[in-house]
Amino acid sequence: MNHPMDLTAAVGGLSYLNPHAPEPWASFVEQIERVRPYLGELERWIETLKHPKRTLIVDVPIERDDGTVAHYEGYRVQHNLSRGPGKGGIRFHPAVTLNEVMALAGWMTVKNAAVGLPFGGAKGGIRVDPASVSKGELQRITRRFTSEIGLIIGPDRDIPAPDVGTNAMTMAVMMDTYSMNRGGTATGVVTGKPIALGGSLGRQEATGRGVYITAREAGRRLHLPIEGARVVVQGFGNVGGIGARLFHEAGAKVIAIGDHSGTWLNEGGIDIPAALAHVAAHGALLGFAGAEPVGIEDFWALPCEFMIPAALEGQITAARAERMRARVVVEGANGPTTPAADDILTDRGILVVPDVLANAGGVTVSYFEWVQDFSSFFWTEDEINARLERIMVQAFDAIWQVSQDKQVSLRTAAFIIACHRVLEARAERGLYP
Template sequence: MSQNSPYQQLQNQLEQVVEELEITPSVFQILKEPKHVVRISIPLQRDDGTVETYTGYRSLHSDLLGPGKGGIRFHPNVNEDEVMALSVWMTMKTAILKLPFGGAKGGIQVDPNDLSKRELQELSRQYIRMLEHVIGPQKDIPAPDVNTNGRIMGWMLDEFTRLRGRNVPGFITGKPPVIGGSEGRVEATGRGVVVTILRALEKMDMEKKGAKVAIQGFGNVGSVTAKRLNEEGLKVVAVADVNGMLYDEEGIDVLELCEYVEENGSIEGFQNQELKPSDGIFETDCDIFIPAALENVITSETAPKLKASIVAEAANGPTTGDGDHILKERDIFVIPDILCNSGGVMVSAFEWMQNDSHDHWEKDFVVQRLDKDLSEAFREVYKISQEKNIAMRKAAYQVAVNRLSDAMYERGWVEG
């Protein structure tokens, strides 16, 4: 494993947190490796009769606090190191939020745009068939992630139901509501990003009305975040995707942009505006910068260019170690990914609870509880950061590792 791999960097981070908390090194020994990582080879008969093989993964990092929880992504760059790292982040998120879950993640190395609808459904079902022995509502609960959605979750639920011979809605979350999904799940991650931004503005005594926002990435999370911030009176002045950047000092018409992207799949061509280069987003004059796309975009090269007071990490792992160091030196307030984008797993937990009790919560109740529980988690992390004079990222990891350490002690895994 490369010393610069995401998973190796996470291991180093966890070891440092355990040392700083002055708890037994045994905690790090337990957290440093997943409970298991399954690698599968999935044969798929294509529509033309040929057979192609795709590589899939499922990493269960921890089930210390409950069954594993984590999404399934379909992307050409999915690999074992990435899936392992993402499963650790899920363990940290669920611990911070006090959810009855551990951390997991999975994926298939594929570009779903290259598949027909039939091929995509068959690949999704094959993935479940080959992993049926390690997943389930009390073992490891999948959910949507990059390039997967409620429709794919429905196919996977149907396959798992066939294998078990009975309906098991709590096996997977992110389903359409008609088959047991929760109201508010699709926009949950974006809503959570906004909740943490509003709490940060309060703590920093910054006025939200008219605060300028730049968003890198305009998929589900970026677009929902933009709409919600717009409703709260903030002003989205810049949006970037792979094709370029839109900029309007007076504020972009977010609702119209969201409708346009829904129909066209990109910001390109919106209102016939000429796009600026995508990397210009890092130099945008704004109060809040939101990376909502890829990993490792705030680096030693881009971090010095940022003009924002707040960075809200809507994506997983958007900041490199060097980039994070520069943000700290520049005194930029960072809402770390394991807190900022955890709204999705929180509403997934709500969905699992509803399935378990055969209940269905109204959307207003889901939204209110998301706001309450995530605000509480933010305040706990912020309190630690202030008491110890440490960055929010370090405080978030300390909250998570402390909770995991306490659970290990109570289970008899480690000595106090």
């Protein structure tokens, strides 16, 4: 039988879960509604964005190492495919819900369109704590889940990628399972794979690098240089950890960091390479000697130039937004700011670089990986980073200009651009049958 998950233990005392935040899908729908006045004739298609195209709920049974049978619930949601195949990560986490996955798929639709990638939006997940199962059990979960969603994924249909709780090896297992079921190797079915299996150089750092690039561009508009800036980073994994390292290398002073084990402060600046080494050795920041523990609410209220939420959604609530003393919030996570908090931050003059722009570096390099797999021609890491830089800067410039022209937030500006692109494609394609 399946063993119940201890959510408190799994996510560090629930410090990263916010029971008072609105459901993620409700937040997404509210964000869509805010764009309605700017759509013109395309408004007639807006309901398209409030109805996922396809939702698949699957049972994922496995035999555990002790011989018992466990069942896990999995999801794959294709929100919109008007501009191309679905694209979005696979999340393994004990708090995964269908509501969350729907919202994440919707944000992927907007994100891909906002930066001009030829993808629709999709997302998937399994309600499981990877730390609660063995390596063999995790592989069996991944293979069964891949077989179940194999009905709707494929290199030209829907391309998964890593997300919270998954990594390059998860993608390797997914690619192998899909390929075995199809009778031939299909490297393009997932991105974020190991290099030996058609992965792209620069992919692991791409999301954190995109966060840094957009923070830098925002700083330029506000005459706020990265060098010497105080930075606070929530989440110290593949996004927050790499983002913190890039800020550190650029001369910023990262004064506070946090992960599932707690939040930590050193006003003189944290030795980020040492913190990364500690996490690599111990799996969490707990016990890191280079900073002192700080309460989670005090963490959010620290005075800084750049605040980087890079954990889970719903972290910046209205109450936290009232106390925040950052100049710029750069959303490394998906959906970390509730709509109510968004309004408060705007009213207080705190610039928010939205998730659909700030963390688009990962899916951008996933696009590069997908293209390289199709052509079997691979680029150097310098080429990857240069292409990523160009796309991210161009997207930031376009979104900033719309924000200035229409006097709206960067989030609304990004949604205006993205929704126009998605709904124009929907209108041009028409309805079938």
